[in-house]
Amino acid sequence: DIQMTQSPSSVSASVGDRVTITCRASQGISSWLAWYQQKPGNAPKLLIYAASNLQSGVPSRFSGSGSGTDFTLTISSLQPEDFATYYCQQANSFPLTFGGGTKVEIK
Amino acid sequence: EVQLVESGGGLVQPGGSLRLSCAASGFTVSNNYMNWVRQAPGKGLEWVSVIYSGGRTYYADSVKGRFTISRDSSKNTLYLQMNSLRVEDTAVYYCARKLSSGWYSDYWGQGTLVTVSS
Numbered sequence: 001d002i003q004m005t006q007s008p009s010s011v012s013a014s015v016g017d018r019v020t021i022t023c024r025a026s027q028g029i030s031s032w033l034a035w036y037q038q039k040p041g042n043a044p045k046l047l048i049y050a051a052s053n054l055q056s057g058v059p060s061r062f063s064g065s066g067s068g069t070d071f072t073l074t075i076s077s078l079q080p081e082d083f084a085t086y087y088c089q090q091a092n093s094f095p096l097t098f099g100g101g102t103k104v105e106i107k
Numbered sequence: 108e109v110q111l112v113e114s115g116g117g118l119v120q121p122g123g124s125l126r127l128s129c130a131a132s133g134f135t136v137s138n139n140y141m142n143w144v145r146q147a148p149g150k151g152l153e154w155v156s157v158i159y160s161g162g163r164t165y166y167a168d169s170v171k172g173r174f175t176i177s178r179d180s181s182k183n184t185l186y187l188q189m190n191s192l193r194v195e196d197t198a199v200y201y202c203a204r205k206l207s208s209g210w211y212s213d214y215w216g217q218g219t220l221v222t223v224s225s
Contacts, residue, residue: 032209034211091209098154
């Protein structure tokens with residue numbers, strides 16, 4: 001199975017800050033990577049797929065990059081509604097696996 | 108509008124069974140690839156199972172032989188039959204539709220909680 005490791009596990013930031021979350025795969029997955037946002041009590045929401053493609057309706061302050069084993073999710077200017085937990089997911093092979101999550105908290 | 112609504116969760120004893128349902132609207136379940144993903148309380152996401160539009164199925168090792176994914180075209184509904192339940196199966200179970208390209212999930216249900224406890 002492909003292991004996905006996210007860092008940091010949590011980050012404290014202020015509105016307007018630039019936030020970067022990283023995800024590392026245990027083996028190369030090309031660009032088969034997604035990023036999801038989850039707020040408490042809600043289902044995950046797809047933000048980015050294929051490493052860098054913005055899902056329809058997602059604000060342009062979210063961006064993704066990377067390929068192979070190392071990936072990044074960037075929020076260019078953190079907004080109040082962005083405080084949530086973010087997960088990466090590899091889509092290269094079954095079983096599909098997720099990172100452990102990164103909680104973005106208010107500083 | 109695409110919607111997924113799960114039901115069937117609840118409290119069950121270890122070794123028991125439960126069937127989850129995921130009623131879809133706004134698209135046809137049998138024409139899509141559908142996943143079940145679960146999340147234990149306070150934990151991360153874990154993929155459970157997938158059913159292809161052609162009917163092929165795959166399972167996580169942790170549920171293989173105990174869980175069965177299926178669908179009913181007449182009801183446009185996805186199911187997860189869960190047998191021989193264990194305490195570690197306690198989680199919120201989400202159904203999710205696969206995006207047209209790649210193994211990503213673009214629409215998710217609200218989830219249904221399964222608690223396995225004596």
